Each structure stands twice: as structure tokens, then as C-alpha cells.
Amino acid sequence: MSRLPVFHYGKARLTAGFALKLARGLAQGQIDEDTDSKIRQSRDAVKSIVNSGEVVYGVNTGFGPLCRETISAEDTKILQEHILRSHSSGIGAPIGEEKSKLMLILKLHALSKGYSGVSPELIERIGLQIEKNLVPVVPSQGSVGASGDLAPLAHLFLPLIGLGKLHSGGEIVEAGKVLGDMGIPPLTLGPKEGLALINGTQFMAAHGVSALERFHNCLDCADIIGAMTLESLLGSVKPFKPELHELRPYGGTRHTAYRLRHLLQDSEMVESHKACKKVQDPYSLRCMPQVHGASRQAWLHLKETVEIEINS
Known part of the structure; x- marks a missing residue:
């Protein structure tokens, strides 16, 4: 062992x-x-x-x-x-x-x-x-x-x-x-x-550590649900391209875009309609990195705060 x-x-x-x-x-x-x-x-x-x-x-x-x-x-x-x-x-x-x-x-x-x-x-x-x-x-x-x-x-x-x-x-x-x-x-x-x-502050800090994990799990689930939604609605992964997110490089946004690309990289459903004539997806699909990313940015701030506290 x-x-x-x-x-x-x-x-x-x-x-x-x-x-x-x-x-x-x-x-x-x-x-x-x-x-x-x-x-x-x-x-x-x-x-x-x-x-x-x-x-x-x-x-x-x-x-x-x-x-x-x-x-x-x-x-x-x-x-x-x-x-x-x-x-x-x-x-x-x-x-x-x-x-x-x-x-x-x-x-x-x-x-x-x-x-x-x-x-x-x-x-x-x-x-x-x-x-x-x-x-x-x-x-x-x-x-x-x-x-x-x-x-x-x-x-x-x-x-x-x-x-x-x-x-x-x-x-x-x-x-x-x-x-x-x-x-x-x-x-x-x-x-x-x-x-x-x-x-x-170990009482507050212990709650903070526990909340960080639950918050992170929610963020990961939101990305998975978003990827599945995009598949079911025959959406495009083009809005998640890394070069787009380098133009406004918030950490949470870039991470979410990466996660969505990773989750959808082998999707047959996304691949099947690449040549369709749809101009763009609804905001709720193409702006997932910006929406989910803001929450992830908040998580990163909370993580920094909690980890300063537990090492002080």
C-alpha cells in the first residue's frame, strides 16, 4: 500500500x-x-x-x-x-x-x-x-x-x-x-x-474551506451542464477559442472556455453540424465563459482569502 x-x-x-x-x-x-x-x-x-x-x-x-x-x-x-x-x-x-x-x-x-x-x-x-x-x-x-x-x-x-x-x-x-x-x-x-x-479564526476558516469545495463542485457541474446543453441545441464551440479569450484575459473566463473546449473536444454532435448555416447561438450558450467565468473568478478570490487565513 x-x-x-x-x-x-x-x-x-x-x-x-x-x-x-x-x-x-x-x-x-x-x-x-x-x-x-x-x-x-x-x-x-x-x-x-x-x-x-x-x-x-x-x-x-x-x-x-x-x-x-x-x-x-x-x-x-x-x-x-x-x-x-x-x-x-x-x-x-x-x-x-x-x-x-x-x-x-x-x-x-x-x-x-x-x-x-x-x-x-x-x-x-x-x-x-x-x-x-x-x-x-x-x-x-x-x-x-x-x-x-x-x-x-x-x-x-x-x-x-x-x-x-x-x-x-x-x-x-x-x-x-x-x-x-x-x-x-x-x-x-x-x-x-x-x-x-x-x-x-479556525471556526470561520473551517467553514471557508468547506464552502470552497462545494462552490468548486457547483462550478464544475455548471460547465458540464452547459456543455451538454450546447450539444443538445447543436451549438458551436467557436466562441470558446483561446485566441478570443486572450483579448480580455480574465482568469475565470479563460479557464471556463478551456473547460468547455475540453468537454466538447470529442463531441460527435458538435462535429456533425459544423457546416450548418446558423449565424450564432443564443447569448446563454456563446457567453458561458463570461457568465461562468465571473463566478469562477469569485471562487479564485475566495480561495486566495481562505488560504491566506489558514496559513496565518
Whole structure:
């Protein structure tokens, strides 16, 4: 059996398509030695701040209006657990299991860049959840997307501390029981780790990745339906010639014209009436590249936006 393609967390550029492969078990991820070293250096910087007594927001202070409240070194760990508990206030039906797993993957990639000051042990535990398919239950409502997807991410990471719920065999079960049965103890979060877990856009980004795939499928289907329509109405492929679309070379338009030429290149029906005396086809046929292409151009913009976000 061939080895699955490998993604290097925190190092390689993640595409929306490869994120879905990871979520579906069609690829595997790993953290390289140099990435691990960067993560450890970042964590050491946080430890240094705590040991020095320097006051830094999110490390040894309260949050929001309580930012002027200094937290003792002994209480910084309790604070991080409390931030997960206090923000896990989402409501509504759970998002799909695949979207929740995508959130884990996107968060692991972000934390592995070494800018968040979390421990290698925390990153290893998130990786274990992905590998073992221990997918948290995340409510669909509750994020305002302001300082990140605070509520959804809090729910996503409750299982790290033995709380929350997991998807298991089509059912929703208590995370503490599942992890306990597997011999996986709860983690004790270190300074800043709770804040690093809930600050991020992985809820929105996971929806974006999923929407990109569905949007792309719709675009491909539209081209196929258009090609079949053109065949049935004995239309011409001349409006799709590449030299025409080089005159106004929008990426989406050129791609759609190419797709239509490719789909119709062996069409006996199109070939059968090449010499007919019809002057031109209706707009809806001959302008398919312009119409479908505008939508594809929008998809390309969305893809660029989503992929910047999942690599940030």
C-alpha cells in the first residue's frame, strides 16, 4: 500500500484541498525537528516572562476589562483553564464532524509556527486527537468573530482538560469518559495556553474551506451542464477559442472556455453540424465563459482569502 502524502505542520503552505485530505484521512501530518525547536524557543520566552515577574497581557494578567489585574505565577495555570470554561457558551446544533476536525488541523498548523508560546506537549496532544479521530463537539452558534472564534474554540479544546464532548461512532459522548478509557489524562494548561487556544479564526476558516469545495463542485457541474446543453441545441464551440479569450484575459473566463473546449473536444454532435448555416447561438450558450467565468473568478478570490487565513 502506498504511503499517504505528508504535510509538514507549521512549515509548509497549507491549501484548502490538502486540509480536507488531512481531515478525511487521505494524508498525514508531521512536525519536523526544526519546527519543534522553534515551538520550544517560543515557549521558553513565555516561561521567562513568568519567572521574571514582568507584566504581560494574557500571560499574567486578566482579560478585557480585567487587563490591569495581575495574576500570580501560581494562578496563571488556573486562569488558562478558566478561560476555556468561561468561553464555552455556544448554542445550537453541533457543526459537522469534518468541520470540527478541520478546526483542529488548522489550529495545529497555526500553533506549530512557533508564535503563540504554547508547549510542545499541547501541540502533541492536539496532533494525537487528530490521529485518533477524537473530534470535539462544537456548537454552530456563538462566535462573533471579533477577537477570534472564542466560544467555538473554547468548546473545541475542552477535551484537552477532560471536559466537553466528543463525536464517537455517530454518537455524542462525554470527553472525559472516552479519554479515560483510552488512558489519556487531562492536560494542565500552562501560562498563556488557554488564550492561545481560543484566539483564532479556525471556526470561520473551517467553514471557508468547506464552502470552497462545494462552490468548486457547483462550478464544475455548471460547465458540464452547459456543455451538454450546447450539444443538445447543436451549438458551436467557436466562441470558446483561446485566441478570443486572450483579448480580455480574465482568469475565470479563460479557464471556463478551456473547460468547455475540453468537454466538447470529442463531441460527435458538435462535429456533425459544423457546416450548418446558423449565424450564432443564443447569448446563454456563446457567453458561458463570461457568465461562468465571473463566478469562477469569485471562487479564485475566495480561495486566495481562505488560504491566506489558514496559513496565518
